[in-house]
Amino acid sequence: MRRYFIAAEPGVWNYVPAGKDLARGTPLPNKLTRKPTGAKLRYVEYTDETFRARVAQPPHLGLLGPVLRGTVGDFLVVTFLNKTNRPLSLHPHGAKYDKDSEGSYYLPSPGRGAAVAPKARFTYVWKLDDASGPRPEEPSSKAWLYHSHVNSDVEVNLGLIGFIVVTDPARARPDGTPRDVDRELAALFMIFDESGAPDDDDRPAGSPGADSLPALPPAEAMARRELGSRHTINGLTFGNLRGLEMNEGERVRWYLFALGSEQDIHSAHWHGARVVQDRRWTDVVELIPASMKVADLRADNPGSWLFHCHVSDHMMGGMYASYVIHRGRKAGKKNAFLGMPDARRSLRLGEPKGCVVPGSVTVYEAYAVNRQTIEVEVPGHKGALTLDDQGRAAARGFSFTIKNIADHGVVRGGLLEFELGYPCAAAGTLALTIGQVTHRAAIQATAR
Secondary structure, three states: OOEEEEEEEEEEEEOOOOOOOOOOOOOOHHHHHHHOOOEEEEEEEOOOOOOOOOOOHHHHHOOOOEEEEEOOOHHHHHHEEEEOOOOOOOOOOOOOOOOHHHHOOOOOOOOOOOOOOOOOOEEEEEEEOOOOOOOOOOOEEEEEEEEEEOOOHHHHHHHHHHHHHEEEEEEEEEEEOOOOOOOEEEEEEEEEOOOOOOOOOOOOOOOHHHHOOOOOHHHHHHHHHHHHHHEEEOEEEOOOOOEEEOOOOOEEEEEEEOOOOOOOOEEEEEEEOOOOOOEEEEEEEEEOOOOEEEEEEEEEOEEEEEEEEOOHHHHHOOOEEEEEEEEEOOOOOOOOOOOOOHHHOOEEOOOOOOOOOEEEEEEEOOOOOOOOOEEEOOOEEEEEEOOOOEEEEEOEEEEEEEEEEEEHHHOOOOOEEEEEOOOOOOOOOEEEEEOEEEEEEOOOOOOO
């Protein structure tokens, strides 16, 4: 059983937070300089049922909600808190559920979780059975969308979208990630509609799409829709999606999605790479609304490369980003943990000073630290420390502090530097485990 705590929360989303085109260097269209933001509702993950401490989100996911993960045979138990003033839900694709956990409102007999009232909560239970996971001839993991389904089209356009990753347990690490992959990335291709619907929650049933617009002459209505269109990857446009980064030699799995209207016919294309999709080599993957596909890339061509939709109108509308393959940070085939090039050699502990040991470990670029678990043991003491989004943790007399954490709870530059505190009375051998890798060092008791 894997527990998640997710809230739906209102906010303002900026489609171009940099205020410029980061990929091509051309001026933004007037419609974005005049209105770069939109009122949105988003799924936000919390650490527990108190809904006080947020879980950090990888920057490259953009507008998407938290990733829910499991292996075949698991139950996903998701407690949902509705912090908005409209009824909402969580509806999964790909999982097995009973009527109460369907998360979709329609007659004649909606389930208890079909429409969670404002300020209320509901716990969904979804089974990841054999049909949820990959078949033996498929890649080791696959992804399914989830979204709100009370008034689905409206709520998806508002940003209530996320995805579930299901891994074959025979090909999974203990944390549920596919063990034949060094890095996972995700891209949702979707045109959001900001065509002038009201920004409060008293919209008519069809808003904020074209159906909610006042009666206009056809030409004017079409022009208004075009002004409101935001051609995005993960909710960002004109190269503003950041964090699509990997190291040379890594095995990278891409989860590709599309949602939206009949205009959301997309063709995801990588410059500088070929991917394996559906047992074929290609550099373009076709997507239609509610598509969920897997493509595997070998990062063998270092550089900064364009990633975009190849539909001309969408490309002109800003549906592109850059992805980066860092040269010289090669991933090892053995003992790999989240892209560490050779884990057994990369973890280092320095000379203890007082009750603190400095150290470092190689990680991939833009390494998200939140909820990573560090195991540490000294004679008579043992603890498992779960890092927060500031790279800190403390338990059972131990402490762990990342010294070079950057914004958004990530470590950049490929090297994570830390200080490990341990009980001062301990003496003997200290064992530190990060991921699948353990390093040992001698320590002496220290008087306070």
